[in-house]
Amino acid sequence: MKTTALVGFGDADSFYASAETVRRPFLVGLPVGVLGNQGACVIARNYPMKKYGVKVGEPIWEAKQKCPQGVYIKRDFRWYETLSRKMLAEVGRYSHRVEYYSIDEFFWEGSANRGQSYEQTAVDVRDHVKRATGLPMTVAFARTRTLAKLAADMAKPFGAVALTCPDQETDLLRRTPVTEIAGIAKRSAAKLEPHGIKTCLDLRQASGLLVRRLLTVVGHDIWRELNGVRAVPIRPSRSPHKMLARGGSLAGRVRDAHTLYGWLVRNIERLIEELQFHEVRASTLTVAVSYFDAESAAGVAHLSVPSDRFDILLDAAKRGLRTAWRQGKTATHMHLIASGLRRGPWQQSLFEPPDPKLDAVARVKRAVNERYGRWKLRSGATLYANDWYDDPANEHEVCDIRGKFCF
Ligand SMILES: [Mg+2]
Numbered sequence: 001m002k003t004t005a006l007v008g009f010g011d012a013d014s015f016y017a018s019a020e021t022v023r024r025p026f027l028v029g030l031p032v033g034v035l036g037n038q039g040a041c042v043i044a045r046n047y048p049m050k051k052y053g054v055k056v057g058e059p060i061w062e063a064k065q066k067c068p069q070g071v072y073i074k075r076d077f078r079w080y081e082t083l084s085r086k087m088l089a090e091v092g093r094y095s096h097r098v099e100y101y102s103i104d105e106f107f108w109e110g111s112a113n114r115g116q117s118y119e120q121t122a123v124d125v126r127d128h129v130k131r132a133t134g135l136p137m138t139v140a141f142a143r144t145r146t147l148a149k150l151a152a153d154m155a156k157p158f159g160a161v162a163l164t165c166p167d168q169e170t171d172l173l174r175r176t177p178v179t180e181i182a183g184i185a186k187r188s189a190a191k192l193e194p195h196g197i198k199t200c201l202d203l204r205q206a207s208g209l210l211v212r213r214l215l216t217v218v219g220h221d222i223w224r225e226l227n228g229v230r231a232v233p234i235r236p237s238r239s240p241h242k243m244l245a246r247g248g249s250l251a252g253r254v255r256d257a258h259t260l261y262g263w264l265v266r267n268i269e270r271l272i273e274e275l276q277f278h279e280v281r282a283s284t285l286t287v288a289v290s291y292f293d294a295e296s297a298a299g300v301a302h303l304s305v306p307s308d309r310f311d312i313l314l315d316a317a318k319r320g321l322r323t324a325w326r327q328g329k330t331a332t333h334m335h336l337i338a339s340g341l342r343r344g345p346w347q348q349s350l351f352e353p354p355d356p357k358l359d360a361v362a363r364v365k366r367a368v369n370e371r372y373g374r375w376k377l378r379s380g381a382t383l384y385a386n387d388w389y390d391d392p393a394n395e396h397e398v399c400d401i402r403g404k405f406c407f
């Protein structure tokens with residue numbers, strides 16, 4: 001097998017928990033659990049805590065029963081993003097073409113270090129990232145990204161591997177169930193099973209036509225990748241967004257309209273940051289709300305002119321929320337989705353002429369927050385969700401991290 005150009009893949013081990021250990025070295029060797037925004041659920045844990053059977057998504061009170069001596073820390077996405085960018089920079093020393101796939105996963109066009117094999121290079125990358133950032137990472141090289149990711153998953157934690165001969169690939173695929181492949185969930189696996197396809201090797205050896213019929217073109221791409229064909233290229237930069245969204249958990253159960261309105265405004269302010277960062281304006285705004293005791297609901301509002309201005313988006317969001325709001329029901333999550341994204345110049349609407357005063361206010365707000373920190377200047381409506389702003393750990397939420405392909 002030719003090994004002149006392989007795909008590199010790096011994935012930090014227990015990233016959130018490892019990131020906490022980087023800034024609190026006394027945690028080394030201790031069981032560490034990272035808690036979600038309410039401090040109620042474990043969203044990540046390190047290997048010492050895994051040994052106690054603590055699972056992701058488990059409530060803190062159950063985790064504490066299993067692992068009373070564990071150290072439980074509230075998540076801090078701003079810190080995780082800082083380390084994520086540091087890892088990206090260090091991986092960038094090995095390749096000019098690096099894809100920021102998720103907050104702790106990177107693909108790159110790989111080549112072996114001069115005078116070294118791919119195995120040695122994988123060890124070198126892993127050890128270099130550990131020295132430079134303090135983070136343990138598993139590194140793998142293979143012919144395609146799907147193979148590299150599978151190899152890394154099987155080599156965790158702190159592994160360094162390279163699939164450079166056909167026997168290594170075959171051996172890995174034989175002992176790996178198809179559900180280990182990102183993109184093949186239980187439902188897809190259930191479609192494959194009647195055809196005797198259970199392992200990744202079964203899938204690789206199946207007919208491409210059959211796989212395409214069962215799993216559409218996405219599954220067919222995975223099949224090609226398992227066969228060593230690069231169906232999904234490395235993408236150092238992503239294509240322009242078709243939509244931008246901000247939102248997430250409401251940090252508990254929200255029943256009153258004022259608090260929900262506070263969250264609506266917070267999410268608009270986050271969305272405006274994103275629209276301005278990408279230099280686009282929204283033509284359509286969708287407000288989606290999930291409820292604890294009712295079906296999720298969404299309201300769509302069309303803007304008469306594409307906009308990134310607070311008052312115009314707020315007006316549209318209110319219309320969207322009116323449709324999505326279920327009075328008397330308990331809301332748990334909210335998302336704002338901006339679509340129909342436009343870059344200027346565009347026709348100004350007669351109904352929404354430029355407003356120099358509001359434009360000036362927006363400029364001041366942006367300048368203050370860029371200079372003195374996020375949320376230093378924010379709408380008074382967000383006072384209804386004030387508890388959230390009191391905790392600096394909430395300054396960044398997970399989807400505020402830019403540039404990744406998925407999360
Ligand atoms: Mg990871």
